[in-house]
Amino acid sequence: xxxxxxxxxxxxxxxxxxxxxxxxxxxxxxxxxxxxxxxxxxxxxxxxxxxxxxxxxxxxxxxxxxxxxxxxxxxxxxxxxxxxxxxxxxxxxxxxxxxxxxxxxxxxxxxxxxxxxxxxxxxxxxxxxxxxxxxxxxxxxxxxxxxxxxxxxxxxxxxxxxxxxxxxxxxxxxxxxx
Numbered sequence: 001x002x003x004x005x006x007x008x009x010x011x012x013x014x015x016x017x018x019x020x021x022x023x024x025x026x027x028x029x030x031x032x033x034x035x036x037x038x039x040x041x042x043x044x045x046x047x048x049x050x051x052x053x054x055x056x057x058x059x060x061x062x063x064x065x066x067x068x069x070x071x072x073x074x075x076x077x078x079x080x081x082x083x084x085x086x087x088x089x090x091x092x093x094x095x096x097x098x099x100x101x102x103x104x105x106x107x108x109x110x111x112x113x114x115x116x117x118x119x120x121x122x123x124x125x126x127x128x129x130x131x132x133x134x135x136x137x138x139x140x141x142x143x144x145x146x147x148x149x150x151x152x153x154x155x156x157x158x159x160x161x162x163x164x165x166x167x168x169x170x171x172x173x174x175x176x177x178x
Contacts, residue, residue: 007073009072009073009110010071010072010073010074011070011071011072011110011111011112011115012070012071012074013068013069013070013071013112013115013116013118013119014068014069014071014119015066015067015068015069015123016060016067016068016069016076017060018060019056019057019060023069023076024053024056024057026075026076026077027052027056027069027076027079028049028052028053028056029104030076030077030078030079030102030103030104030107031043031052031056032046032052033104033105033106034102034103034104034105037105038139039102039140039143041099041100041101041102042100042162044164044165059081064083064084064085064086065081065082065083065084066081066082066084066123066127067079067081068080068081068082068116068119068120068123069116070103070107070112070113070115070116072107072110072112077103077104077106077107077112078101078102078103078104078107078112078113078116079100079101079102079116080098080100080101080116080117080119080120081098081099081100081101082096082097082098082120082123082124082127083096083097083098083099084096084127093128094128094129094130094131095129095130095131095132095133096124096127096129096131096132096133097132097133097134098117098120098132098133098134099134101113101116101117101134101143103116113143113146114146114150117146117147117150118150120132121176121178124178125178129178130177130178131175131176131177131178132152132175132176132178133173133174133175134147134152134173134174134175135158135161135171135172135173135174136171136172136174137161137162137164137169137170137171137172138157138161138169138170138171138172139164139169144172147174148174150176151176152174152175152176153174153175153176154172154173154174155173155174155175156172156173157170157171157172157173158170158171158173
């Protein structure tokens, strides 16, 4: 009996401060795949490629946003965004929000999502945060279980959180003190 050699898998997580053409292609591709799989961080239908291009190019220049990417064998395979409070919100300056966290369907099961969460929490601490908050559609069961396994506590819900294909979906709210 012969066996195929296993290809080594490398995982890297980093803050993306500028978007190369290769990274832009990766970001757009994984976004389209995630939307088709039902986890497109708010998008329900795949938008035209030029809309995705503008979105990702613009995101890295937004002052209060940090784009964290997870790479699998050097290709971007997932993202997570940290939203910092605007400077006028001194009362909540120690709270950072996680949004748009997803991993491409082909890259799931390697620990990339957990790796990005750990990286995001460390980045939040470096920025002076003591609490991370996020919200998730109730239909995103894997994401809910992932965040619960990382110590996030649900503090509330919204029965009219989103409308997908004409159906109202509840949303869940979580926090974690870091």
